Amino acid sequence: GNSVTQMEGPVTLSEEAFLTINCTYTATGYPSLFWYVQYPGEGLQLLLKATKADDKGSNKGFEATYRKETTSFHLEKGSVQVSDSAVYFCALSDPVGNEKLTFGTGTRLTIIP
Amino acid sequence: GAVVSQHPSRVICKSGTSVKIECRSLDFQATTMFWYRQFPKQSLMLMATSNEGSKATYEQGVEKDKFLINHASLTLSTLTVTSAHPEDSSFYICSGSSGSSYNEQFFGPGTRLTVL
Numbered sequence: 001g002n003s004v005t006q007m008e009g010p011v012t013l014s015e016e017a018f019l020t021i022n023c024t025y026t027a028t029g030y031p032s033l034f035w036y037v038q039y040p041g042e043g044l045q046l047l048l049k050a051t052k053a054d055d056k057g058s059n060k061g062f063e064a065t066y067r068k069e070t071t072s073f074h075l076e077k078g079s080v081q082v083s084d085s086a087v088y089f090c091a092l093s094d095p096v097g098n099e100k101l102t103f104g105t106g107t108r109l110t111i112i113p
Numbered sequence: 114g115a116v117v118s119q120h121p122s123r124v125i126c127k128s129g130t131s132v133k134i135e136c137r138s139l140d141f142q143a144t145t146m147f148w149y150r151q152f153p154k155q156s157l158m159l160m161a162t163s164n165e166g167s168k169a170t171y172e173q174g175v176e177k178d179k180f181l182i183n184h185a186s187l188t189l190s191t192l193t194v195t196s197a198h199p200e201d202s203s204f205y206i207c208s209g210s211s212g213s214s215y216n217e218q219f220f221g222p223g224t225r226l227t228v229l
Contacts, residue, residue, distance in 0.1 A: 004156075036220075043117065043206070043220035044157075089157070101147075101218060103156040 002027045006090045006104035013080055013111055021075040021107050023064075023090035031092040033057075033066050033073040034101070038087045047075075047088070082111045115141040117209050119221035126197055127229055134192045134224045136207035142187035143209030147218060148180075151204040163190055197228040 007022040025033065032051045036044040048057030053068035062077045073090060090104040116139040126132050136146060145164050149157040161177075163169035163184035171177045179201075181193040190209075194201055204225050208218035 041222065043119075043222040044208075045220070046217060049217075100159060100162065101157075102159075105154070105156045 002031065002092060002094065002102045004090050004092055004102055004104035006088075007107050008105070009087075010108040010110060013109070015082055015111055015113050016079045017111075019075070019077040019080045019084075019109070021088055021090075021109070023073045023075065023104060025071050025073065025090075025092050027071075027092055027094075029094070030068075031094065033064070034091040034093070035062070035064055035073070035075050036089040036091060036103075038089065038106075040086070044089065080109075080111050082113055085109055085111045115139075115209070115211070115219040117143075117207065117219050117221040119205075119207055119224050121224060122222065123225045123227075125227045125229065128198055129196055131193055131195045132197055132226060134194075134205055134207075134226075136190045136192070136209070136221050138188045138209040138211075138219070141209070141211045141219070143190070143219075144187065144212045145210045146184055146190040147208045147210070148182060148190075148192050149206040149208070151206060151223070157206060160192075194226065197226070199228045202226055202228045 003026045034049045035047040037047045038044045048059040050057040050066035056065045064073050064075045087106045087108045089106045091101045118137045120135045148160045151157045160175045161169040161171045165187050169182040184190040206223040208220040210218045
């Protein structure tokens with residue numbers, strides 16, 4: 001079956017540091033890949049997505065590239081801010097015709113000034 | 114993005130009672146709604162998928178008679194935890210999809226259920 005493995009947290013960084021949160025996946029077909037973010041007290045929000053190999057998703061300074069050869073979708077940001085403190089979830093969806101999402105365990109990120 | 118609300122945000126109940134959680138899509142029509150359960154420091158686990166006007170499809174291992182899901186309209190789905198027990202204590206999250214954006218789901222803020 002499908003599965004997502006992401007870097008365990010918590011992760012604590014100083015403001016303006018470089019961020020990488022690793023995510024790898026196992027899927028039988030060609031899934032779409034997502035990063036969701038959950039700010040304190042709020043629901044999950046889609047941060048970025050990529051639907052095919054070599055696609056790069058980007059939003060709010062975050063980027064992730066769909067790497068089929070390494071089955072990875074690592075999240076990166078060049079310079080984090082305090083407002084980026086949240087829990088980040090990597091997820092994949094089944095191929096065509098199925099909207100089910102399989103999530104990783106989430107990584108709690110805390111940015112200190 | 115589209116907004117999904119959940120009510121209540123927190124609920125505490127006694128063992129053996131039933132609890133209903135509402136999930137509403139506020140500014141879009143959710144043709145499909147999903148219910149998830151999240152244990153502390155663990156991932157979201159899909160419980161069931163429901164399409165408006167039809168019976169929910171439950172994931173393997175989820176008791177459909179215990180977790181009753183109703184999706185009576187394009188903006189409302191409810192999850193009723195029947196005869197709740199302490200092991201049902203968890204964080205329940207719903208999401209909705211309009212089907213217009215490929216595979217994008219919009220999530221509610223979640224409901225924390227505590228069964229005493």
